[in-house]
Amino acid sequence: MYIDTHAHLDFDAFDEDRDAVIQRAIENDLIAIITIGTSVETSRKAVELAESYAPIFAAVGIHPSDCQEATEADYHEIEKLSRHEKVVAIGEIGLDYYKMYTEKPTQMAAFKRQIALARSVNLPIIVHNREAHEDVYQTLIKEKATEVGGVLHSFSGDADFLKRVLETNFFISFTGGVTFKNTRGADELVKQTPVERLLLETDSPFITPAPHRGKRNEPSFVVFTARKIAELKELPVTELAARTTDNAKHLFALNV
């Protein structure tokens, strides 16, 4: 049994067949999917999906690429949504120095205030990090994000950064990128991450694992990523699935 801890089910890539995608996930042994907000609008949709389907849970937050125009009212709305019974995390939040759709100080302010929100409502955080490793790490420590914990999703960075993150209580998740022929070193990072700190995710509709690379990603494809990670960890896939599912249930307090 699997849990996809990071999908964007509200994105328009799923408008034609969202219900079929969710049913397919259930048929493929997924017992939960966390659908992730990136703005007020997508956070609202994430909560609506969680209200409509028992195995779906929501994370609410404003993504670093979407926070340039965010207003006080928007942050207030995120806080309101965060108190919904099916909201299990604040996210995705973080820093993106690769796309740089938002100036660094604005990204940093958004990241800090949403860590503060997570601490005030006692929810873990889902962290987006692109080429901002040092600032992400320092901010997690200084803002005491370790009080609530969370996950560095779609993990990127080198072995040294991974080592430092593993010294905190944060979890690590890798996407379908680990199934590619050229994993850009991700396979080594998987090997260095203890199973008790791993979560599974798809980041649907993006980063589709082999053998479906090139197509739209969906939660049921988490199985392919799990198989590859199990191979790298030299574990039966059933055991990898059971242990990462336990990790996710515990971190997000999922009642499944």
Ligand SMILES: [Zn+2]
């Ligand atoms: Zn995402």
